[in-house]
Amino acid sequence: MSNKVITIERHIIEEERASQGATGDFSALLRDLMLAVKIIHREVIRAGLVDILGATHRENIQGEVVQKLDEFANDVIFRAMDHGGHLCAMASEENEGLLAIPEEYPKGKYILLFDPLDGSSNIDANVSIGTIFSIHRRVTAEETDGTVEDALQPGYKQIAAGYTIYGPSTMLVYTAGRGVYGFTLDPSVGEFLLSHDNIRIPEHNGIYSVNEGNYMKWSPEMRKYIDWVKQDIPEEQKKSYSLRYIGSMVADIHRTLLYGGVFLYPADVKSKKGKLRLLYEANPMSFIVEQAGGRATDGLGNRLLEIMPTELHQRVPLVVGSPKNVEEVESFLQGKRAV
Ligand code: AHG
Ligand code: MN
Ligand code: MN
Numbered sequence: 001m002s003n004k005v006i007t008i009e010r011h012i013i014e015e016e017r018a019s020q021g022a023t024g025d026f027s028a029l030l031r032d033l034m035l036a037v038k039i040i041h042r043e044v045i046r047a048g049l050v051d052i053l054g055a056t057h058r059e060n061i062q063g064e065v066v067q068k069l070d071e072f073a074n075d076v077i078f079r080a081m082d083h084g085g086h087l088c089a090m091a092s093e094e095n096e097g098l099l100a101i102p103e104e105y106p107k108g109k110y111i112l113l114f115d116p117l118d119g120s121s122n123i124d125a126n127v128s129i130g131t132i133f134s135i136h137r138r139v140t141a142e143e144t145d146g147t148v149e150d151a152l153q154p155g156y157k158q159i160a161a162g163y164t165i166y167g168p169s170t171m172l173v174y175t176a177g178r179g180v181y182g183f184t185l186d187p188s189v190g191e192f193l194l195s196h197d198n199i200r201i202p203e204h205n206g207i208y209s210v211n212e213g214n215y216m217k218w219s220p221e222m223r224k225y226i227d228w229v230k231q232d233i234p235e236e237q238k239k240s241y242s243l244r245y246i247g248s249m250v251a252d253i254h255r256t257l258l259y260g261g262v263f264l265y266p267a268d269v270k271s272k273k274g275k276l277r278l279l280y281e282a283n284p285m286s287f288i289v290e291q292a293g294g295r296a297t298d299g300l301g302n303r304l305l306e307i308m309p310t311e312l313h314q315r316v317p318l319v320v321g322s323p324k325n326v327e328e329v330e331s332f333l334q335g336k337r338a339v
Contacts, residue, residue: 119248
């Protein structure tokens with residue numbers, strides 16, 4: 001084991017140097033984002049101490065109750081990213097339309113899509129939550145205001161994606177298309193330090209992660225898969241499948257990345273397109289999981305990263321995780337297998 005201390009900044013700069021034609025613009029963008037997530041971290045760890053908990057009794061455009069920390073995180077990210085000259089626009093889960101870069105600031109060549117606070121229903125219970133981000137290169141003319149066209153790009157075109165998880169420790173997991181790296185925040189120095197070099201997802205593990213309360217709303221095929229995991233004992237393990245469901249996608253997928261298994265949010269009779277959002281939830285997480293050797297599909301064999309988005313807040317069914325687990329799920333959802 002190397003005892004070299006590698007900060008995220010050093011890692012990003014070295015990665016950027018290795019890629020041809022890099023201008024340093026991209027590492028500066030990520031530096032601004034690091035500041036934002038550190039401020040969110042500071043607020044999250046104090047959440048139980050200050051009068052910041054509880055709903056604001058306002059609903060966001062998805063009809064969900066917005067918690068104060070969502071708004072705070074949304075605001076922090078916007079304000080950290082609006083003036084650096086790296087972005088042409090932003091889009092957030094918390095805002096219906098595209099977020100324009102204020103007139104007085106230069107417009108850059110990237111667009112940032114983000115979920116400021118993921119798993120917000122867990123805030124009041126002191127359970128892990130996260131922030132998710134996705135970065136694309138703009139497709140519209142340089143130096144102009146970004147448009148929705150810049151945001152509506154398929155996930156495989158992402159330049160970088162990542163998430164922070166605010167858990168027992170705060171971690172940032174990140175890919176720029178050359179593997180997945182995890183950094184743990186050392187709060188005493190305020191730096192993210194490389195702790196998980198080149199993360200690889202296990203080929204298979206007997207863990208499934210899904211809100212099983214939706215069982216009666218699922219398709220018969222989906223129900224069959226769940227019935228099957230309860231009966232089957234994976235060869236490698238000699239023990240039954242375990243269910244693990246936190247209800248924060250970041251936390252559930254983070255565990256899946258490190259331990260293996262599968263995370264699902266399928267469509268159901270109520271949510272015909274699933275619940276999770278393509279641009280700032282499914283795409284960034286899929287990019288990371290694929291870069292770690294996993295798979296991310298809609299359960300019917302379609303790679304999520306290839307979906308051509310048509311709306312900012314588009315939803316998508318999700319099957320993400322170890323390649324062999326995803327294959328198992330698909331064999332049921334495609335009707336090739338019965339219990
Ligand atoms: P958000 O807090 O950003 O709205 O996302 C919540 C999401 C996701 O984190 C989680 O996987 C899912 O909602 C949980 O949904 P259920 O409560 O339906 O299980
Ligand atoms: Mn979310
Ligand atoms: Mn959110």
